Amino acid sequence: MRIVINExxxxxxxxxxxxxxxxxxxxxxxxxSFHIKYFxxxxxxxxxxYYSIEMLQRYEPTLEEDEFYEFxxxxxxxxxxxxxxYIESNSVFANAGIxxxxxxxxxxxxxxxxxxxxxAYRALFGEECDFIGFRLQALDYIEELYxxxxxxxxxxxxxxxxxxxxxxxxTVNYAFYFGILSVxxxxxxxxxxxxxxxxxxxxxxxxxxxxxxxxxxxxxIAVFLSAFLxxxxxxxxxxxxxxxxxxxxxxxxxxxxxxNTTFLIDIxxxxxxxxxxxxxxxxxxxxxxxxxxxxxxxxxxxTLMLKLIPVFAxxxxxxxxxxxxxxxxxxxxxxxxxxxxxxxxxxxxVFIAGLAISxxxxxxxxxxDVL
Amino acid sequence: xxxxxxxxxxxxxxAAVWGFIAVCLLxxxxxxxxxxxxYADFVSTVAEDTGYILDQSFYEKLSQVTASDKKAKYYLEQxxxxxxxxxxxxxxxxxxxxxxIYINVAGLSGFxxxxxxxxxxxxxxxxxxxxxxxxxxxxxxxxxxxHRHNFLFGTLTGWLFTEAVLVSxxxxxxxxxxxxxHGTENLVYSTKKGRLVLRPKFAASVTVGFxxxxxxxxxxxxxxxxxxxxxxxxxxxxxxxxxxxxxxxAGIRPFVTWYSFNILTYLMAMLAMGAGVxxxxxxxxxxxxMLVRNSYMAFLVLLIANGVNVVLPMQVSQTLPIGLAVRCFxxxxxxxxxxxxxxxxxxxDIDIIxxxxxxxGLCMSLAxxxxxxxxxxxxxxxxxxx
Numbered sequence: 001m002r003i004v005i006n007e008x009x010x011x012x013x014x015x016x017x018x019x020x021x022x023x024x025x026x027x028x029x030x031x032x033s034f035h036i037k038y039f040x041x042x043x044x045x046x047x048x049x050y051y052s053i054e055m056l057q058r059y060e061p062t063l064e065e066d067e068f069y070e071f072x073x074x075x076x077x078x079x080x081x082x083x084x085x086y087i088e089s090n091s092v093f094a095n096a097g098i099x100x101x102x103x104x105x106x107x108x109x110x111x112x113x114x115x116x117x118x119x120a121y122r123a124l125f126g127e128e129c130d131f132i133g134f135r136l137q138a139l140d141y142i143e144e145l146y147x148x149x150x151x152x153x154x155x156x157x158x159x160x161x162x163x164x165x166x167x168x169x170x171t172v173n174y175a176f177y178f179g180i181l182s183v184x185x186x187x188x189x190x191x192x193x194x195x196x197x198x199x200x201x202x203x204x205x206x207x208x209x210x211x212x213x214x215x216x217x218x219x220x221i222a223v224f225l226s227a228f229l230x231x232x233x234x235x236x237x238x239x240x241x242x243x244x245x246x247x248x249x250x251x252x253x254x255x256x257x258x259x260n261t262t263f264l265i266d267i268x269x270x271x272x273x274x275x276x277x278x279x280x281x282x283x284x285x286x287x288x289x290x291x292x293x294x295x296x297x298x299x300x301x302x303t304l305m306l307k308l309i310p311v312f313a314x315x316x317x318x319x320x321x322x323x324x325x326x327x328x329x330x331x332x333x334x335x336x337x338x339x340x341x342x343x344x345x346x347x348x349x350v351f352i353a354g355l356a357i358s359x360x361x362x363x364x365x366x367x368x369d370v371l
Numbered sequence: 372x373x374x375x376x377x378x379x380x381x382x383x384x385x386a387a388v389w390g391f392i393a394v395c396l397l398x399x400x401x402x403x404x405x406x407x408x409x410y411a412d413f414v415s416t417v418a419e420d421t422g423y424i425l426d427q428s429f430y431e432k433l434s435q436v437t438a439s440d441k442k443a444k445y446y447l448e449q450x451x452x453x454x455x456x457x458x459x460x461x462x463x464x465x466x467x468x469x470x471x472i473y474i475n476v477a478g479l480s481g482f483x484x485x486x487x488x489x490x491x492x493x494x495x496x497x498x499x500x501x502x503x504x505x506x507x508x509x510x511x512x513x514x515x516x517x518h519r520h521n522f523l524f525g526t527l528t529g530w531l532f533t534e535a536v537l538v539s540x541x542x543x544x545x546x547x548x549x550x551x552x553h554g555t556e557n558l559v560y561s562t563k564k565g566r567l568v569l570r571p572k573f574a575a576s577v578t579v580g581f582x583x584x585x586x587x588x589x590x591x592x593x594x595x596x597x598x599x600x601x602x603x604x605x606x607x608x609x610x611x612x613x614x615x616x617x618x619x620x621a622g623i624r625p626f627v628t629w630y631s632f633n634i635l636t637y638l639m640a641m642l643a644m645g646a647g648v649x650x651x652x653x654x655x656x657x658x659x660x661m662l663v664r665n666s667y668m669a670f671l672v673l674l675i676a677n678g679v680n681v682v683l684p685m686q687v688s689q690t691l692p693i694g695l696a697v698r699c700f701x702x703x704x705x706x707x708x709x710x711x712x713x714x715x716x717x718x719x720d721i722d723i724i725x726x727x728x729x730x731x732g733l734c735m736s737l738a739x740x741x742x743x744x745x746x747x748x749x750x751x752x753x754x755x756x757x
């Protein structure tokens with residue numbers, strides 16, 4: 001254990017730690033901060049997310065038919081009275097001959113408009129009317145989704161879940177970039193350990209010590225533990241940042257919903273995130289094993305880098321395919337293979353393959369000719 | 372010269388470098404194999420008979436072209452439809468509005484707004500010259516132009532420059548970090564040649580870097596042009612009426628270049644410019660390699676330096692003159708030149724206030740990086756290795 005800790009100290013040196021922090025920061029600013037800063041992104045996404053949360057808070061994770069109509073009726077009444085208020089208090093509407101909500105509806109159904117009518121129509125979508133036009137649009141859209149869904153899949157209760165699509169999309173995009181970042185960070189952190197010793201033939205000295213050739217196994221354990229530790233730190237840091245989005249309200253909501261897409265397995269948003277984190281751990285540990293192998297077979301740090309770049313490119317493509325629309329029919333891997341849960345199987349495969357090949361070379365190292 | 376030859380040999384014997392180049396080529400071949408466009412191939416074949424200039428002779432020859440099968444007949448009809456009654460897109464085309472849109476959206480003021488306006492005033496003259504020459508009345512790939520132009524001058528050359536930059540940077544770091552990696556630093560620097568050994572090392576790595584770039588470009592382009600038909604359109608202008616740019620701010624607009632380029636000369640110019648960008652990155656790698664002895668760390672520092680260069684203009688407030696200055700000048704750095712590779716030799720986009728930004732940026736970058744290299748070498752000459 002003492003040697004493992006000392007090997008880990010070699011991995012976690014201050015310079016490397018700073019480099020990893022800087023790379024994570026730059027990657028976050030370039031690719032991930034957008035999904036935090038701009039959630040929900042514009043209109044009517046903001047209104048749709050707002051209504052989803054309101055429905056969830058009022059009716060818990062599932063929405064029965066009577067509850068839905070109650071919600072739509074009450075919300076529409078409120079919106080109409082608010083619109084009436086704006087129409088009365090704003091001269092733009094009077095100029096266009098609009099004196100009530102009914103006039104406004106008639107105007108929106110007209111094919112051609114005068115300039116003052118266009119201005120009046122746009123006014124409800126502006127900040128001065130608190131974007132009420134978008135709220136109405138969002139409510140109409142939700143109603144349309146509900147009718148579409150239940151006219152096609154009558155009786156399928158899983159669509160009664162309240163899970164907003166924008167939230168799902170935001171989580172998936174963030175998770176996908178986070179997956180790439182984790183793989184990159186693990187590759188960069190653990191790769192130099194073996195090659196640094198080997199470039200200076202330190203391993204020959206190590207092999208002649210009491211611990212002998214078991215040092216490579218010890219180093220593998222150090223690499224593995226470091227990857228686990230780094231992934232944990234990254235999950236805590238970037239998970240913490242993501243929690244500021246407030247999407248946790250959907251934790252117990254089933255992913256398949258009339259507001260969202262269809263999923264191949266019955267899973268809640270919370271379970272989805274837990275499964276994602278488990279997949280990320282397996283992928284990162286598989287990556288660590290791959291990095292260990294590359295490091296073992298590189299003569300110096302630059303040849304290691306020449307191997308790491310293509311491997312990172314492959315792992316990035318893998319992350320794209322695994323973490324994009326995971327467990328939904330839209331996922332490319334599922335689309336090609338038709339196997340439910342193929343995304344998780346691939347992560348496990350990377351992990352087991354990395355582990356098995358590493359084990360083979362660790363065993364071989366005991367008898368290999370080092371000169 | 373002897374050391375230069377040995378250093379060259381050392382780099383050329385590196386199996387990992389050859390392996391990396393092979394992987395890059397494999398990747399390029401994969402993307403080329405997925406880029407096929409039968410209609411574009413048909414257009415270039417037809418252009419061998421009709422010519423590429425859309426004049427009376429073209430239409431006469433096109434009317435005589437016969438289709439052999441159903442698919443060819445469909446393509447021929449499509450080509451006739453697309454080329455029927457076309458007019459010069461540069462005739463009466465005003466670019467002043469683009470300047471105004473960019474200035475308003477980017478919030479430019481003072482010197483930056485004036486430079487942007489001056490750029491489009493100069494571009495207006497170029498547009499008028501193009502209109503006089505009927506430069507847009509060339510065939511290119513007709514309706515398939517945008518797809519094929521973007522693939523060759525966006526996707527393929529983009530990946531080619533990325534691969535060349537990566538391999539050349541790693542070659543420089545491998546060369547100058549070699550003694551440190553193998554623990555022979557103190558021995559080498561105590562010889563008569565001493566630390567001056569860095570000169571042949573740098574020269575060798577730059578030579579191999581350019582060779583790698585040439586090899587990547589040669590094989591990639593040979594594969595690409597053997598797979599796609601460019602037969603009759605080689606001399607077609609890249610500013611053809613069928614070519615356009617999708618600009619999120621100013622909308623869809625013609626592809627205007629500062630000079631008159633046909634496909635061949637544009638490709639040559641792109642490759643030459645690419646070589647310049649590769650050299651910039653090699654100089655950058657050399658400077659960083661001098662300061663950071665560990666090659667692995669040096670590569671990561673290089674990544675971070677370029678990452679900061681990309682992120683900084685996005686994070687600095689654009690309402691202050693300093694924010695605008697950071698944004699406008701950072702565009703001239705190698706990493707931004709690389710990112711804007713698809714619009715080299717054009718007026719650029721909202722981020723670019725300078726005319727000929729790629730040439731200006733390249734000259735600026737080379738000058739700054741050469742000074743940095745000299746400073747780093749000077750620092751290295753007096754560095755304490757104990």
